[in-house]
Amino acid sequence: MNTRRSGLAPRTFMLLLMAYLLLPLLATGLYAFAENWQNTLLPEAWTFSWFGEMFKDIRFLEALWTSLYLCLITVVLSLAVMLPAVFVITVYFPRWESFMKGIVVLPYAVPGVVAAVGLIRAYSSGPLNISGTAYLLVGAYFVVILPYMYQGIRNSLLSVSAVELLNAAELLGASRRSAFVNVILPNIWPGVIVSALLSFSVLFGEFVLTNMLVGGHIQTIQVYLYRRVGESGHLASAIAISYFVFILLLSALLMRLGTLGKR
Amino acid sequence: MKKMKQRQRGVILALLPFVLMVLAFQVVPLLSMLTGSFRREDGTGFTLGNYLHAVQSAYYMQAIKNSLLISVSSSVIGIAAGLLCAYCITRFTPAVRDRLLMLSNMTSNFAGVPLAFAYIILLGNNGVFTLLFKQWGWSVFSDFNLYSWSGLILVYVYFQIPLALLLLYPAFYGIREQWKEAAALLGAGSWQFWRTVGLPVLSPAIFGTLGILFANAMGAYATAYALVGGNYNLLAVRIGSLVAGDVVTQPQMGSTLAVLLALSTLLAVYLNQRMVRLTEGFVSKSPRKRLWRREASAGVRTAALEEAGQ
Amino acid sequence: MNDYLKLQGIRKRFGDAQVLNGVDLSVAEGELVTLLGPSGCGKSTLLRCIAGLAELDGGSIELERRELTSLPPRSRDVGMVFQSYALFPNLTVSQNVEYGMRMRGMAPAARRSRCRELLAMVDLEDKRDMYPQSLSGGQQQRVALARSLAVQPKLLLLDEPLSALDAKIRKNLRAEIRQIQRRLGMTTLFVTHDQEEALILSDRICIMNQGRIVQEGSPEQLYTAPRTEFAARFMGSYNVLTRAEALTLFRSLRSAADSFAIRPEALRLLADGEKPGEDTDGMIAVKGTVQSISVLGNIIRAVVEAAGICLTVDLLNDGRWLRVREGEGVTLMLDPAQLLQLEQEGA
Numbered sequence: 075m076n077t078r079r080s081g082l083a084p085r086t087f088m089l090l091l092m093a094y095l096l097l098p099l100l101a102t103g104l105y106a107f108a109e110n111w112q113n114t115l116l117p118e119a120w121t122f123s124w125f126g127e128m129f130k131d132i133r134f135l136e137a138l139w140t141s142l143y144l145c146l147i148t149v150v151l152s153l154a155v156m157l158p159a160v161f162v163i164t165v166y167f168p169r170w171e172s173f174m175k176g177i178v179v180l181p182y183a184v185p186g187v188v189a190a191v192g193l194i195r196a197y198s199s200g201p202l203n204i205s206g207t208a209y210l211l212v213g214a215y216f217v218v219i220l221p222y223m224y225q226g227i228r229n230s231l232l233s234v235s236a237v238e239l240l241n242a243a244e245l246l247g248a249s250r251r252s253a254f255v256n257v258i259l260p261n262i263w264p265g266v267i268v269s270a271l272l273s274f275s276v277l278f279g280e281f282v283l284t285n286m287l288v289g290g291h292i293q294t295i296q297v298y299l300y301r302r303v304g305e306s307g308h309l310a311s312a313i314a315i316s317y318f319v320f321i322l323l324l325s326a327l328l329m330r331l332g333t334l335g336k337r
Numbered sequence: 338m339k340k341m342k343q344r345q346r347g348v349i350l351a352l353l354p355f356v357l358m359v360l361a362f363q364v365v366p367l368l369s370m371l372t373g374s375f376r377r378e379d380g381t382g383f384t385l386g387n388y389l390h391a392v393q394s395a396y397y398m399q400a401i402k403n404s405l406l407i408s409v410s411s412s413v414i415g416i417a418a419g420l421l422c423a424y425c426i427t428r429f430t431p432a433v434r435d436r437l438l439m440l441s442n443m444t445s446n447f448a449g450v451p452l453a454f455a456y457i458i459l460l461g462n463n464g465v466f467t468l469l470f471k472q473w474g475w476s477v478f479s480d481f482n483l484y485s486w487s488g489l490i491l492v493y494v495y496f497q498i499p500l501a502l503l504l505l506y507p508a509f510y511g512i513r514e515q516w517k518e519a520a521a522l523l524g525a526g527s528w529q530f531w532r533t534v535g536l537p538v539l540s541p542a543i544f545g546t547l548g549i550l551f552a553n554a555m556g557a558y559a560t561a562y563a564l565v566g567g568n569y570n571l572l573a574v575r576i577g578s579l580v581a582g583d584v585v586t587q588p589q590m591g592s593t594l595a596v597l598l599a600l601s602t603l604l605a606v607y608l609n610q611r612m613v614r615l616t617e618g619f620v621s622k623s624p625r626k627r628l629w630r631r632e633a634s635a636g637v638r639t640a641a642l643e644e645a646g647q
Numbered sequence: 648m649n650d651y652l653k654l655q656g657i658r659k660r661f662g663d664a665q666v667l668n669g670v671d672l673s674v675a676e677g678e679l680v681t682l683l684g685p686s687g688c689g690k691s692t693l694l695r696c697i698a699g700l701a702e703l704d705g706g707s708i709e710l711e712r713r714e715l716t717s718l719p720p721r722s723r724d725v726g727m728v729f730q731s732y733a734l735f736p737n738l739t740v741s742q743n744v745e746y747g748m749r750m751r752g753m754a755p756a757a758r759r760s761r762c763r764e765l766l767a768m769v770d771l772e773d774k775r776d777m778y779p780q781s782l783s784g785g786q787q788q789r790v791a792l793a794r795s796l797a798v799q800p801k802l803l804l805l806d807e808p809l810s811a812l813d814a815k816i817r818k819n820l821r822a823e824i825r826q827i828q829r830r831l832g833m834t835t836l837f838v839t840h841d842q843e844e845a846l847i848l849s850d851r852i853c854i855m856n857q858g859r860i861v862q863e864g865s866p867e868q869l870y871t872a873p874r875t876e877f878a879a880r881f882m883g884s885y886n887v888l889t890r891a892e893a894l895t896l897f898r899s900l901r902s903a904a905d906s907f908a909i910r911p912e913a914l915r916l917l918a919d920g921e922k923p924g925e926d927t928d929g930m931i932a933v934k935g936t937v938q939s940i941s942v943l944g945n946i947i948r949a950v951v952e953a954a955g956i957c958l959t960v961d962l963l964n965d966g967r968w969l970r971v972r973e974g975e976g977v978t979l980m981l982d983p984a985q986l987l988q989l990e991q992e993g994a
Contacts, residue, residue, distance in 0.1 A: 084425035088437060091422050095444040095499065098455035101465065105458050111465060159355035162348055177359055183606040184367070184599055185556025187573045191580050191595040192366030195373045195588050213362035220359075250347070281449045281559040286581040300450045300563055307458060314451040321446045329439075515733035518700050519791075521720040522727050523747030523798060533746070537737040 099318070106311035124312035134313065137298035144208065144294065145277040148215040149270050152223050155216075157266070160227040161254065165237055178224040181217050186282030189214065193287060206291045214283045219273035226269020230262035268331050275324045278317075373592035380589065387593035397575070397594065404572035405601075407486070408554035411493035415550050416543060418494070419501025426502065427509040438506070441499040448496050449559030456483060456492050456564065484565050492560055497550050504549060508542035545612030552602035552609075572598055651676040651711060651834055652697075652802055658705035659692055659858075666692045668858035670706070677832040679825070681845040684855035685881070690838045693855075694804045697836070698727050710801055721750075726795030730807040732787040734779035740790050741766065741775040747798035765793040768827060785816040792824065796831070803828070803835045809844065821848060842882055846870060854878050876989050879908040886911065886958045887989070895954050896933055897983055904988035911961035915980035916949065918971065923980065930980040937975050940968075953979050 106124055108117030128134055163174050181189070193214055198205040236258055243253035281296040289297055295317060302310045377384050391397045426434050447455070459466050460483045467481075482488060512535055520530040536543075558573040565571075567578060572594060579591035652674040659667040666689045674680050682690040695701040697708055699720035708715040715723050734743050741762050748758045766772045769789035779787050788808055795803060805824070809817045825848050828835050839845055845852050846866045853863040854877070862869060862878045873879035876887050885908040893900055893907040900907075915927060923932065935953030942948075947962045949971070958979065962968050971977070 081428065084428040087421055087425045088429075091418070091498065091502075092437070092440060095441060095495070098452065098459060098495070099444065099447055101459045102451070102455045105465075115469065155354040155358055158351035162351040166348065177363070180363065183552065183603050185552070185558070185573065185602055187556065187558045187576050188370070188595040188599045188602075189363075189366065191576060191588075191591050192368075192370035193362065194580050195592060196366045196369035198588075213358070216358055217362045220363075250344075275446070279446065279449060281562075282577075285559075285562075286577055289581065296450055296559075299454070303450070303454050303457070303563065310454055311458065314454055317451060318447060322443065325443065325446065513731075513733065515729050515731060516735060518698075518720070519727070519729065519733040519794075520735075520746070520750075521700070522698060522723075522725060523794070524721040524750035525746070526721075529750060533749075534735045534737060538735075 102311050102314050102318075105308060106315045108308065124306075124308045125316070127309055128312045128316065131309075133293070134298060137293045137295045140292060141278060141295040144211065144215070144292075145274050148212050148219065148277060149274050151212065152216055152219055152273065153266070153270060156220075156223045156227055157259075160224060161231065161236070161258065164228055164231045165240060174224070178220045181220055186218075186280075187286070189217065190283050190286040193283075206288050208288070208292060211284065211288050211292065214287060215277050215280065218280065218283065219276060222269050222273045222276065226272070227262065227266055230265030231258070233265065234258075234261040236262070264331060268328055271324060271328050271331070275321055275328070278321065278324075370592045370595055373589055374596045376589050376592075378587070378589055387589055390590070391593050391597065396570070400570045400572045400575040400594075401597065403486075403570050404555055404598075407489055407493060407571070408551050411490055411497050411554050412547055412550035414490070414494050415497030415501045416505075416547055418498050419505050419546070420539075420543065422498065422502050423505040423509055426506050434506075438503065441502055445496060445499045450563045452492065452495065453560050453563035456488070456495075460488070460491075484568060486569075489561065489565065489569065489571075492564060493554055493557065496557075496560070497554065500553060501546055501550060504546040505539075505542060508539050511542075512538055541612040541615040545609040548605040548607075548609035548612070552605040555598060555602050555605070650674075650709070651678075652836075653709040654693075654697070654706065655709075656706040657693065657696060657703060657708070659689075659696060659701065660704055666858055667696070670855075670858070670860055672853065672860065672863075674834060674836065676834055678850045679828055679835045679837060679848060681837045681839060681849040681852045682855055682860075683839055683842060683845040683852050683881070686840055688855045689858040690840075690855050691806055694727070694806050694836060694838050697723075697802070698725050698804055699723050724801040725804060726798065726800035726802070727804040727806065728788070728791045728795050728808045730810050732779070732784075732791045732811075734787055734791055734794070736778065736780055739776050739778055740771065740782070743779065743790055744794045744797050746794060751798065761797060765797055768796075769793045769823070783816070784812050785820050788812065788820060789823070792827070796827075796833070801834065803833050805835060805837045807838055807840070809839070810841075817844075824848070854881060872987065873908065874990050876906055876908070879987070879989060884911055884959055885909065886914075888956070892956050893986065896956065896981055897931060897986060900986075901983075902988040905991060906989045908987045908989055909958075909981070909985055911948070911959045913982060913985035914951075914958060914960045915982075916951065916960055916962060916968070917978040917980060918967075919976050919978075921978070923978075927980045929984070930982045933979045933981060935977055935979045937971055937973050937977055939973055940971060942969075951977060951979055 104117060105111060107120050107122070109119035109121040109123075111117040160174075163170055193210060194205060197203065197210055204210045239257055239261065240250075240253050243257045244250070248256065279296065280294075281300070284292070284294050284297055285300070293301070295313075299310060299313050299317065302313060373380075374387055375383050375385070377386065391401075426437055429437065456464075458464055460481070461467065462483075464483070483491075516534055517527075517530055520534060525533065556573060558577060561569070561571050561574050562577065565574075567574065576591050576594045576598065579587045579594065650673045652672075654670055654672040657667050657670040658665075668689075670689075670693060672680070682693060684690050692701060696703050697715070699715065699718060703716060706716075710724070715725075735746065738746065741759075744762045744765055745758045748761065753761075762775075763772070766775055769792060771786060771789055771793070774782060774786065774790075779790065782790065788811075792808070808824070809820055812820065821844060827833075837845075837848060846869075849866055851863060852866055852869050853860045854869065855861065856877050862874050864872075869878065870882055873882050873885065879885040879887055888896070888907045888909070890900070890905050890907070915930065917923060917932075923930075933953045935951040935958075938950040938952050938957060940947065940949045942964065945964050947964045947968050949960045949962060949968070951958050951960055960979070
């Protein structure tokens with residue numbers, strides 16, 4: 075009953091929290107539109123020129139493109155690898171599930187720096203010298219999104235009770251493969267799309283691995299942003315805000331899909 | 338017979354790519370790092386020298402100490418603030434609560450480089466507030482230096498609080514209104530209730546979250562790297578420069594420190610898993626409730642992952 | 648009647664819904680009174696108002712001549728047992744039982760001995776060091792009962808304490824609660840939606856509907872003489888008839904009421920061709936057909952259609968009726984003396 079009424083104290087604390095959390099965002103936003111901002115509480119003059127400059131910068135567009143296609147390739151690869159694997163484990167070998175879960179959850183106990191150290195050592199010499207290449211980065215990205223993809227696919231399979239569906243389809247005379255393609259896939263698709271988008275947004279914000287593994291050779295949007303921070307604050311703000319708005323739109327889409335999927 | 342064989346081939350085909358990818362990009366690198374930490378500087382033989390060196394070097398020990406200190410402090414502050422906010426957020430209607438959570442989660446996308454950058458705009462050497470405070474003559478803030486310990490704490494806490502909030506608030510729904518009512522009827526005041534029942538019931542969630550926050554701070558690289566670069570001696574940044582630095586790299590030493598870092602985060606995450614299991618023990622036997630729990634802990638995991646991926 | 652607990656004009660609303668609409672009730676010391684009604688009738692809210700867990704919009708509550716309305720829950724000397732037990736999961740059984748005494752600053756030794764006493768009473772001495780979640784539902788509810796009795800409340804409130812349990816345990820615990828209540832002479836308000844439970848347990852039953860008490864009385868009174876259609880339907884599977892239907896069946900009526908009720912077991916059935924016995928003197932015979940028949944154990948429940956009206960008939964399962972099939976013709980014997988007249992709802 076008390077949950078209906080929120081008292082003064084909760085309101086105050088939440089207000090403070092929101093101020094603390096939103097202030098840096100707000101400042102970056104203002105900075106991106108400010109022509110000049112010094113010694114005053116609010117900027118003196120406004121301009122769109124920083125955004126204009128951003129889009130004129132060929133390196134920005136290149137970095138954006140690099141980020142997009144690297145993330146996309148990784149997510150597609152992950153889908154191709156994970157869908158059959160999680161399906162087989164969940165449906166035929168549920169006893170292996172805890173083992174698989176252990177493997178899949180490991181990336182979140184191992185920080186990015188540590189993963190990068192291992193990857194660099196393993197692939198900078200010997201038969202597979204792929205250090206500094208996109209191959210290595212895609213492999214590293216694949217591991218980063220393992221947990222999201224696994225959880226997403228597995229939860230979708232469980233929530234549509236894939237085993238029963240499969241049994242029903244087979245009783246009706248469908249082969250295993252056609253049952254998977256025609257019955258299971260269409261049913262888990264919404265949930266899988268959500269985890270794919272989530273993975274995409276995670277990779278889009280990835281910095282550690284990118285910077286350490288291929289920082290000198292390949293510039294993603296995060297690495298580019300890092301390089302520009304030292305040069306022009308206003309331009310960097312414009313980039314940061316654009317990046318943030320993009321991620322926001324992506325999460326909004328995610329949430330939309332999430333609520334649609336639940337219905 | 339033939340059908341069985343066919344099925345086996347199908348299963349192997351489905352699992353093979355997954356196994357290969359995990360081996361190549363997760364297992365092999367980790368093993369390589371582990372063996373590397375026992376190799377001599379030239380990459381041969383077996384030695385404990387790297388670990389000895391790490392322990393004896395004042396420089397590396399300082400990095401470890403700084404990282405531990407900043408992780409523990411930011412986690413404790415994050416937990417305290419998160420606990421308060423999580424309690425507050427459960428006092429709102431679900432609609433308002435979800436909107437607040439969404440805002441808070443939204444800011445967790447603002448981690449790493451952009452976050453460091455935002456703080457530089459606000460409080461850096463030429464930051465808006467820095468200049469304003471100077472102009473207004475607020476000397477209290479003149480000692481504040483964003484590129485030092487206090488600045489790092491401020492920024493770390495910024496990304497710890499939303500995470501703590503997200504991990505803790507479901508636990509508050511585990512505290513049933515009827516426990517409060519029963520306690521009130523038995524003569525307990527509000528504070529007595531929280532001391533004898535509320536906080537003990539929350540404690541597994543609190544300690545578990547503390548583990549996640551700690552691991553999160555220990556592994557945080559992007560924010561610190563973008564904010565202080567090499568100027569402040571932190572373990573994650575130190576490892577980065579040892580293996581991928583601009584000058585001479587020392588992969589063996591980097592591996593050693595990375596193993597130490599991984600040990601600390603693995604321990605913290607292990608603590609979290611244990612605590613999650615303990616929390617499950619507190620939940621009543623009704624199956625609906627348990628299902629809810631499982632969803633909550635899945636949410637917890639996803640949330641934790643989001644930060645780890647920064 | 649001795650007014651140990653006295654409720655007067657209790658009113659409570661949640662938003663637009665008037666949950667309690669002027670409830671008056673007196674309970675004597677040591678009496679067990681049941682509040683019986685469908686979900687949403689306000690019975691649980693009434694209990695929560697007495698405990699102080701919900702605020703009143705109007706009315707007064709007196710316990711032993713002391714006005715409770717402005718007191719916080721812990722000063723009311725009221726114990727309560729919840730449907731979902733509400734045991735503290737981080738405390739053992741004995742710590743749960745001792746909780747109230749601990750909050751009142753009782754010495755540890757006294758607490759322990761009282762706790763032992765109470766656990767013996769609910770027959771759970773061997774579970775004292777276990778945690779609630781490792782006990783069965785029935786055991787948990789007994790712990791909850793012991794916990795609420797530990798502080799010797801003046802009034803015990805039981806909010807559907809048996810609803811979460813399965814049938815067998817419910818019966819045992821029901822008897823146990825009644826026995827403990829009698830032994831301690833504990834004045835008790837018992838909320839339930841189960842009429843069988845109410846009939847067995849209570850000294851007195853109050854039937855509630857839409858925020859008010861519509862009828863109160865002893866279990867026998869309520870069962871044999873429901874006053875309204877609501878009470879009739881709720882207290883058993885009474886056949887409720889409109890005036891027109893009653894006229895069709897009974898041909899003439901002594902009362903001017905608009906609706907009537909007759910209990911299923913007050914109807915007699917004769918198989919086709921069976922001669923009415925002497926015990927059916929004065930009864931009215933009506934031809935009908937069996938619509939459905941179901942065996943409920945010692946009772947056979949038949950639905951018989953006569954003159955376009957469906958009536959439920961309960962027959963003692965003495966083997967005679969097992970051969971009757973659906974669609975067969977029967978003769979219904981109706982006793983005008985058993986026909987109850989009902990008051991208009993809300994009158």
